[in-house]
Amino acid sequence: MIHAKGLARTFKTRSGTVEAVRGVDFDVEPGELVGFLGPNGAGKTTTLRMLTTLLQPTSGSATVAGHDLASDPISVRRSIGYVGQGGSSTPELIVGEELALQGRFYGLSNAEAQQRGGELAAALDLAGLDKRKFGTLSGGQKRRLDIAMGLIHSPQLVFLDEPTTGLDPQSRANLWNHIRSLNADHGMTVFLTTHYLEEADALCDRLLVIDKGQIVAEGSPDELKRQVSGDSVELSVHGGAEGAERAVSVAKRLDGAHEFTVDGESVRFRVPRGDEALPTLLRNLDAEGISLASVGVHRPTLDDVFLAMTGRSLRDAEEGA
Amino acid sequence: MRVFHDTWLIYVRSMRQSLRNPVWVFIGLLQPVLYLFLFGPLTKLFVQSDPAYAGKPWQTMFVPGILLQLGLFVFMGVGFGLIAEYRAGVIERMRVSPVSRAALLLGRVGRDVTLLTVQAAILVLFGYLGGMDAPVGGMLLGMLVLVVLCTGMAAIGYAMGLTLKSEDALAPLANTLLVPVLLLSGIMLPMNAGPGWLQTIAKFNPFSWIVTAERRLFLGDFSSSSTITGILWALVIAALGVYLGTRTFQRENA
Numbered sequence: 308m309i310h311a312k313g314l315a316r317t318f319k320t321r322s323g324t325v326e327a328v329r330g331v332d333f334d335v336e337p338g339e340l341v342g343f344l345g346p347n348g349a350g351k352t353t354t355l356r357m358l359t360t361l362l363q364p365t366s367g368s369a370t371v372a373g374h375d376l377a378s379d380p381i382s383v384r385r386s387i388g389y390v391g392q393g394g395s396s397t398p399e400l401i402v403g404e405e406l407a408l409q410g411r412f413y414g415l416s417n418a419e420a421q422q423r424g425g426e427l428a429a430a431l432d433l434a435g436l437d438k439r440k441f442g443t444l445s446g447g448q449k450r451r452l453d454i455a456m457g458l459i460h461s462p463q464l465v466f467l468d469e470p471t472t473g474l475d476p477q478s479r480a481n482l483w484n485h486i487r488s489l490n491a492d493h494g495m496t497v498f499l500t501t502h503y504l505e506e507a508d509a510l511c512d513r514l515l516v517i518d519k520g521q522i523v524a525e526g527s528p529d530e531l532k533r534q535v536s537g538d539s540v541e542l543s544v545h546g547g548a549e550g551a552e553r554a555v556s557v558a559k560r561l562d563g564a565h566e567f568t569v570d571g572e573s574v575r576f577r578v579p580r581g582d583e584a585l586p587t588l589l590r591n592l593d594a595e596g597i598s599l600a601s602v603g604v605h606r607p608t609l610d611d612v613f614l615a616m617t618g619r620s621l622r623d624a625e626e627g628a
Numbered sequence: 629m630r631v632f633h634d635t636w637l638i639y640v641r642s643m644r645q646s647l648r649n650p651v652w653v654f655i656g657l658l659q660p661v662l663y664l665f666l667f668g669p670l671t672k673l674f675v676q677s678d679p680a681y682a683g684k685p686w687q688t689m690f691v692p693g694i695l696l697q698l699g700l701f702v703f704m705g706v707g708f709g710l711i712a713e714y715r716a717g718v719i720e721r722m723r724v725s726p727v728s729r730a731a732l733l734l735g736r737v738g739r740d741v742t743l744l745t746v747q748a749a750i751l752v753l754f755g756y757l758g759g760m761d762a763p764v765g766g767m768l769l770g771m772l773v774l775v776v777l778c779t780g781m782a783a784i785g786y787a788m789g790l791t792l793k794s795e796d797a798l799a800p801l802a803n804t805l806l807v808p809v810l811l812l813s814g815i816m817l818p819m820n821a822g823p824g825w826l827q828t829i830a831k832f833n834p835f836s837w838i839v840t841a842e843r844r845l846f847l848g849d850f851s852s853s854s855t856i857t858g859i860l861w862a863l864v865i866a867a868l869g870v871y872l873g874t875r876t877f878q879r880e881n882a
């Protein structure tokens with residue numbers, strides 16, 4: 308559905324040339340729900356704007372929905388849906404009219420556009436709002452209308468740029484369900500950008516992690532997390548620093564245990580499968596007479612992935628951006 | 629043809645947008661009439677001293693000037709409207725669709741021409757009611773010149789709005805351009821009432837030629853060289869505006 312090769316874009320600013328995207332290669336297969344994860348300023352939106360014909364690549368090439376981006380942008384436009392960050396309408400216009408007109412931009416007849424608009428409104432919980440002014444909708448309704456506009460011509464591929472930014476948690480969860488259903492029930496290929504870890508984790512089949520204009524990791528959320536070397540185990544022991552030292556020596560006997568850190572009475576380390584290592588660990592600690600106050604196993608998060616790939620956490624990267 | 633189909637769609641949307649702001653429609657219609665009643669009578673003395681208007685009421689000179697002022701000022705409002713649409717994501721949504729780029733401009737310009745024509749018609753009506761002595765043919769041709777000018781000024785306004793993308797940048801720039809052009813055009817009072825040096829400078833202002841042509845047309849003069857020159861200038865501005873405007877909508881990052 309998408310084949311990008313060496314796609315790059317530089318911007319000239321007063322302070323010099325900015326390499327927003329430094330040559331990305333990736334493929335998206337039909338029916339996938341792929342997320343582009345990275346901090347603000349990583350190059351997500353720039354890449355998306357290139358793939359949707361809004362921005363010309365400085366170098367590289369891409370095929371989008373079977374059409375070459377450079378030689379046939381009009382066919383690309385016809386085949387894709389795009390929901391930008393900025394919204395889609397102005398406050399004084401009527402929801403139903405805007406939706407139908409959007410269909411006519413894609414060559415639907417008035418009747419077809421009305422019908423398709425009605426179907427989408429029903430599917431996206433917008434039924435009954437068609438006589439309302441855009442400005443009177445709630446944030447979640449506006450966002451769903453933006454998406455309905457992007458889908459009016461039944462594209463096989465839809466791009467969503469930061470779809471849930473600015474929404475409250477409930478609207479966000481609701482929108483995730485809608486996006487999942489587009490993909491699962493309607494077979495639509497979805498390519499979205501996000502800087503929310505939990506969104507990438509909960510929603511996407513596959514992630515492309517981007518930082519400073521380059522793809523630094525690729526895979527399903529689980530695969531990515533497995534690349535980070537294992538689960539983290541956190542022990543809190545009785546017996547002061549000495550107890551902690553003894554616990555470390557016991558834990559070191561576990562296969563693949565590494566990255567030990569000790570802070571007072573608490574010990575932290577990584578091990579490939581925390582859930583499987585725990586029974587052995589507890590038995591051994593018990594045999595050595597070390598008493599535990601608490602124990603916890605944490606699966607790696609995508610933030611750990613980002614940290615492992617780039618040397619900083621996504622949150623720090625956000626603040627630096 | 630795609631471009632006509634798309635222009636019509638954008639036109640319909642823009643018209644809806646304007647008509648849904650009835651207060652602005654009302655103010656827009658009222659303003660030229662205010663000029664006519666509150667400022668127009670002051671021009672009486674100048675008109676009487678001009679032999680071309682011998683025996684004609686002041687409206688005959690004043691109405692064509694105010695008409696062109698409307699055409700000139702279109703330029704200011706449209707840029708602001710477009711920046712608001714840009715912020716709302718509307719322009720980007722349309723640019724991702726296969727809609728013709730020229731239509732994105734021309735549909736909006738069509739709306740501006742429509743609203744201006746209604747404003748102008750009301751003004752002309754009040755002019756005639758007040759005794760304006762202008763042949764209907766000349767008046768109609770004058771309206772056509774106004775439409776041509778409005779097309780150019782609106783297109784330039786959109787090009788500027790979409791290039792600057794900020795009201796704070798557009799307002800001072802538009803004012804800086806508009807005020808000297810307005811003062812040196814003889815829209816309010818004919819330039820020939822002024823000293824020679826002022827008239828000389830005004831000769832370099834295309835709008836002063838267009839104003840002259842508009843006034844000549846309202847006097848029933850279709851063929852003098854100053855009428856033709858003004859009409860040509862209006863066409864040049866329209867062509868330039870449409871070229872610049874279409875290019876701006878085509879350009880990336882717009």
